[in-house]
Amino acid sequence: MNYRKLGKTGLSVSEISLGTWQVGGKWGDPFSHANADHILNAAADAGINFIDTADVYSDGESEKAVGRLVRSRSEPIYVATKCGRQLNPHVADAYQPAKLRQFVEDSLRRMQLDVLDLVQLHCPPTEVYYRPEIFEVFDRLREEGKIRHLGVSVEKVEEGLKAIEFPNVATVQLIFNMFRQRAPELLFKEAARRDVGIIVRVPLASGLLTGKFSAETSFSADDHRNFNRNGETFDKGETFAGVDYETGLAAVEELKAALPGQPQLAALALRWILMxxxxxxxxPGASRPEQIISNLQAADLPALTKEQMQAVREVYDRKIKPLVHYTW
Known part of the structure; x- marks a missing residue:
């Protein structure tokens, strides 16, 4: 396993870590603590030491499973959770310091931990990034020993740029993949200048970049890849990175043709991000332990060549950029 510094946190984290949106079951399936335990322990056994969760994942059950893992292991496992999405309606005015404090304390109780390594605002409305009192409450929580660091999970590049103006923001989590390539233009540079860590989610565009989907692939009624393709429930960009499904399938075939003789596309897509x-x-997430091993193969792949990076960019510029680049 390779490790990288997580910005100003100073933590050394596995470059391939684990997101737990669907841990314990595929999207739409009931949560299984037994399956979650298998997945989480497989990750720790493989050297993954950074687990990302959220209070809304499976109504808190994901947090419980992550806390159980941390308490059962002897090696350091860093926990990142998120708060804010429980607010209903999820609007800027609903964000209040007292509510956020309560969310953090609830997460601590569910996970049965004394302190959280990283708490991230969970994709709040853009207006929230202009309210200093929201960010100040996390300074108080840090002084009280309840959290170690603050981060943000954002939908838009502009939100990330605004967030890192606050000196206590240590990390930015965002969607970045072969189908979402805007972040390096400015956000990555500014984050590096301010020593802010970058956490990449939705690296495989909700599975599109595995190269295993087709026009005949079906998704369950409770799977966001079925019910949120047009942003019916949450931001459209979280599903297939905001790319129209049929267009995404066509772009995947072009990527395969542009990268002949390569291993499975999923590993290559993850290695591209690590470039x-x-x-x-x-x-990346996992709904069964074998996917952990598959994801980790990416770290062992050789660096992409300049020609391969250009080939990926060409497909993006022609097929995907007009659809997503200036939206997120």
Whole structure:
């Protein structure tokens, strides 16, 4: 396993880490603590030491499983959770310091931990990034020993740029993949200048970049890849990175043709992300332990050549950029 510095936190984290949106079951399936335990322990056994979760994942069950892992292992496992999405309606005015404090304390209780390594605002409305009192409450929580660091999970590049103006923001989590390539233009540079860690989510565009989907692939009614393709429930960009499904399938075939003789596309897509030095870690999900091993293969692949990087960019510029580049 290779490790990278997580910005000003100073933590050394596995460059391939784990996101837990669907841990314990595929999207739409009931949560299974037994399956979650298998996945989480497989990750720790493989050297993954950074686990990203959220209070809304499976209504808190994901946090419980992550806390159980941390308490059961002897090696350091760093926990990142998120708060804010429980607010209903999820609007800027609903964000209040007292509510956020309560969310953090609830997460500590669910995980049965004394302190959280990283708490991230969970994709709040853009207006929240202009309210200093929201960020100040996390300074108080840090002084009280309840959290170690603050981060933000953002939908838009502009939100990340605004967030890192606050000196207590140590990390930015965002969507970045072969189908979402805007961040390096400015955000990555500014984050590096301010020593802010970059956590990459949705690295495989909700599975599109595995290269295993087709026009005949079906998704369950409770799977966001079925019900959120147009942003019906949350930001459209979280599903297939905001790319129209049919267009994404066509672009995947072009990527395969442009990268002949390569291993499976999923590993190559993860290795592509790791080509950017500003990235601290990438957090692909897993719904079964075998996917952990598959994800980790990316770290062992050789660096992409200049020609391969250009080939990926060409497909993006022609097929994907007009659809997503200036939206997020």
């Amino acid at each position: 950017f030095d500003e990235v601290s870690c990438v957090i």
